[in-house]
Amino acid sequence: MIFIATILSLSKISKRAEEKIILSDVSFDILPGSIIGFLGPNGAGKTTTLKIAAGLVKPTSGEVLVRGVSLTERRKVAKQMMTFIPDNPLLYDELTGKEYIRFFMDLFAVDVPAKKVEHEIERFRFQTEYNKQILHYSLGNRKKLALLCAMLRRSPLLLLDEYISGLDPVNSILIREILREYVKGGNSILLSTHQLDIVKSFCDGAIFINEGSIVDRRTLPEILQDNDSIESYFLSQLQSSETAQKGIR
Numbered sequence: 001m002i003f004i005a006t007i008l009s010l011s012k013i014s015k016r017a018e019e020k021i022i023l024s025d026v027s028f029d030i031l032p033g034s035i036i037g038f039l040g041p042n043g044a045g046k047t048t049t050l051k052i053a054a055g056l057v058k059p060t061s062g063e064v065l066v067r068g069v070s071l072t073e074r075r076k077v078a079k080q081m082m083t084f085i086p087d088n089p090l091l092y093d094e095l096t097g098k099e100y101i102r103f104f105m106d107l108f109a110v111d112v113p114a115k116k117v118e119h120e121i122e123r124f125r126f127q128t129e130y131n132k133q134i135l136h137y138s139l140g141n142r143k144k145l146a147l148l149c150a151m152l153r154r155s156p157l158l159l160l161d162e163y164i165s166g167l168d169p170v171n172s173i174l175i176r177e178i179l180r181e182y183v184k185g186g187n188s189i190l191l192s193t194h195q196l197d198i199v200k201s202f203c204d205g206a207i208f209i210n211e212g213s214i215v216d217r218r219t220l221p222e223i224l225q226d227n228d229s230i231e232s233y234f235l236s237q238l239q240s241s242e243t244a245q246k247g248i249r
């Protein structure tokens, strides 16, 4: 019997577009039950990596495995095991929240009893928005609806692009509690963020990318042991990777 220890595994992912190298040999693993912050400056390649991991963008080379299942070879099975939420979730604006949840459940064949759906709506404190048209939702409520649907789907991996930014402090606390609960059962989250306080208060570790290459990977205790703050970690990684890259050129 083969024991699959990783929930997500990226192996030597490269991406070129319009003659430009966007990602170069990106490799990392995400273990079950972990929340990993994906850090890097603007344009470093975070969104592209998340989209490749989610099967939305095809890499030029390399392989993505979700619980050991190849995204290239068994796309449908691999995709069922993850949910990607972009920074501005694509929803159907003409529907109400209630209609959208029904549509989402039909689309992904989510078989959840009505009682459980109700429970999730209460847990997300979404009772007021539920009957309103999505067109009138704030960005924070669009994000809440997207995550509520992801929770109903119960996929073991969540890929979140700048998710927590845009939530007010009350919702930010609520969502963090929901996400913490989600990973308790062995599920995992990879989330890109520019908010370094999120890494300190919420993540178990971080992966740092710059100019399309992974430059560092550490647990939170390791980061805090070697750096005064997450900000100083970010700046030192940025500086050392840029110095190294100048040396290569």
Ligand SMILES: Nc1ncnc2c1ncn2[C@@H]1O[C@H](COP(=O)(O)OP(=O)(O)OP(=O)(O)O)[C@@H](O)[C@H]1O
Binding pocket: 017, 018, 020, 022, 040, 041, 042, 043, 044, 045, 046, 047, 048, 049
């Ligand atoms: N299809 C494409 N064609 C050409 N260039 C692209 C394409 N997709 C992304 N890029 C470029 O690749 C680089 C990485 O973009 P990406 O959105 O992945 O970065 P990011 O780290 O998520 O940035 P940010 O923090 O600003 O959101 C950018 O320079 C972007 O312009």
